[in-house]
């Protein structure tokens with residue numbers, strides 16, 4: 001450790017003083033928590049002793065209930081306190097290890113009068129010293145802490161609820177503290193210390209993302225602290241900290257609105273299940289609970305339900321990449337684009353109007369091959385309602401009518417022979433239930449009745465209730481409407497322009513195979529929602545969409561309708577739009593149009609932090625448009641490109657690189673292949689030689705080490721080193737593949753290798769030759 005600062009010892013002394021106070025607080029808190037825990041155990045054990053139980057009269061019963069309620073409230077209050085103490089304890093232990101990461105010396109000017117300079121130390125949570133009545137640490141999210149991220153020494157200020165505070169920042173200092181020891185310390189000038197960022201970014205990657213609170217950059221801070229916008233759009237280069245900013249923003253919102261906002265009111269849509277585990281520790285490390293996380297696919301599958309299989313975007317991706325020569329490919333691509341557009345959404349809305357008058361498809365309400373109400377009768381009943389009534393309302397009325405029909409059917413069936421046969425097969429539990437019921441009835445009436453007949457009736461009733469339960473549930477969920485059939489009809493019955501005829505035919509063919517193509521999944525779910533009534537979500541207050549370039553305008557329109565009251569933060573990079581449904585990228589404008597009249601903010605992040613300068617400069621030139629991306633100035637090796645002539649050489653080269661990378665201390669190495677098939681082949685070859693794991697779309701998490709992963713699953717994550725398995729022109733030549741190539745290369749933090757079997761990809765033609773090294777196999 002190099003004590004590179006004249007005030008090092010002074011600061012180390014303070015660290016020790018503060019950590020000691022934190023330790024003491026932790027100790028007293030844990031003693032207190034121990035006391036509360038014993039109280040809880042005690043309350044639980046003596047729960048019934050302390051409740052006065054008396055059910056003799058109605059008043060006694062009410063009193064008993066009140067007494068139980070009171071006791072339960074005491075218990076739950078104690079449990080809540082215990083949970084809070086537990087959470088606080090965790091934070092205190094973290095503070096003992098690393099109490100703070102920043103300091104600013106601020107001299108406030110109040111009404112033109114300059115106050116005394118105050119040293120403000122900033123960490124992941126506040127710590128208040130009761131003895132001296134002072135904050136020893138300020139939470140990074142406190143208003144005063146914002147100056148740390150927003151200003152360099154000089155005039156500075158921050159916003160509070162009571163107005164703006166201004167003054168002068170006399171010092172800005174950064175610390176890296178571990179286990180209560182200062183590891184490094186810098187006084188910063190221009191931005192938040194390049195030195196510290198260098199140090200943080202130069203470390204090895206992990207299988208879990210880390211928080212960036214100590215080094216948040218000014219432009220990221222704006223995103224994190226924005227509170228005005230209904231829609232916040234972030235377009236940021238690969239590695240510019242979009243996901244990081246999103247997660248710190250969640251932590252910020254939870255802090256700012258801690259009395260009114262909880263983690264389960266925030267929902268993040270992420271690109272895949274593995275990504276969820278990749279980011280899972282960021283918020284807990286900051287002492288916050290994780291928000292809800294899901295993928296759009298998960299949502300779709302849940303909504304489609306039933307026995308219809310929904311194709312996922314990864315299978316579609318595989319198709320897009322590998323089936324280019326298959327008949328119907330171009331038609332499908334055109335269909336994907338059409339179904340992602342607003343014009344398709346509008347078509348669907350027009351179709352709904354038509355369905356209000358005619359053509360809605362129904363299914364028979366049937367029980368064991370017996371039709372209770374035929375689909376044509378349901379149709380007649382539905383269209384007999386006032387046509388002006390919205391479809392969902394008419395469906396609700398129809399559902400009520402069907403429940404009545406079903407009840408009548410149950411009564412009429414009680415005497416049927418098959419019911420006798422089924423009664424014979426009933427289990428003891430059913431008989432027991434019926435006897436209980438009979439006992440009760442006897443207790444209530446003095447009249448005698450034939451127990452045997454009554455038992456038979458009750459058993460029949462019970463049996464029919466049980467057997468028709470799925471039907472009742474089905475009616476509740478509108479299964480009597482043939483939603484898929486009606487959706488299918490859109491492609492058969494409606495006048496579509498000849499431009500869409502081929503797409504329509506192909507769609508019908510696919511729908512008949514009982515798989516819902518990915519491109520139809522969102523329209524179909526939207527269509528179902530229009531039919532049955534939108535179940536808008538009012539609980540979620542903030543929706544975050546990461547990798548937002550992967551969502552079509554149709555999907556945005558849908559999400560907007562689904563979460564009308566939520567604020568939305570969407571973060572993406574148009575250069576990483578790798579899916580066919582978003583190939584051309586959904587720009588800012590059309591998304592903003594969905595939020596017309598609301599406050600919208602757009603931020604563009606051009607600085608990229610993930611990769612070394614060498615990798616950043618190289619990857620930037622892979623893009624067609626020559627976008628402004630500014631790589632962070634962290635030095636590293638030049639990317640290396642090797643051309644091999646056969647498979648054996650190819651694998652030899654990969655082994656050699658892996659060995660060298662491991663010798664240089666890299667822990668996470670990704671061999672990125674274009675698609676799953678290539679991944680499988682490479683895995684077959686390598687698995688006996690080196691410990692390597694294969695990442696598939698269903699993989700839920702990954703550990704450090706060597707992994708083989710298809711391009712599209714590597715989105716959003718990063719590795720110490722990336723080896724692009726085959727950077728040949730055979731693999732990457734179509735325009736659509738450029739972004740895939742770019743996305744794969746931008747996953748590398750420290751080193752990047754490309755191996756090409758045969759002629760190298762044309763995408764490298766635009767890259768300046770000085771920006772990479774061309775080597776030969778085994779060199």
Ligand SMILES: Nc1ncnc2c1ncn2[C@@H]1O[C@H](COP(=O)(O)OP(=O)(O)OP(=O)(O)O)[C@@H](O)[C@H]1O
Nearest residue numbers: 212215216217238239240241242243244609610716
């Ligand atoms: N202010 C910062 N301080 C320290 N590290 C940072 C900062 N901003 C970003 N990083 C690091 O840069 C890397 C990339 O960040 P992140 O994954 O959030 O970027 P992204 O924009 O979501 O990337 P992509 O679009 O390529 O998935 C991460 O390792 C992150 O920790």
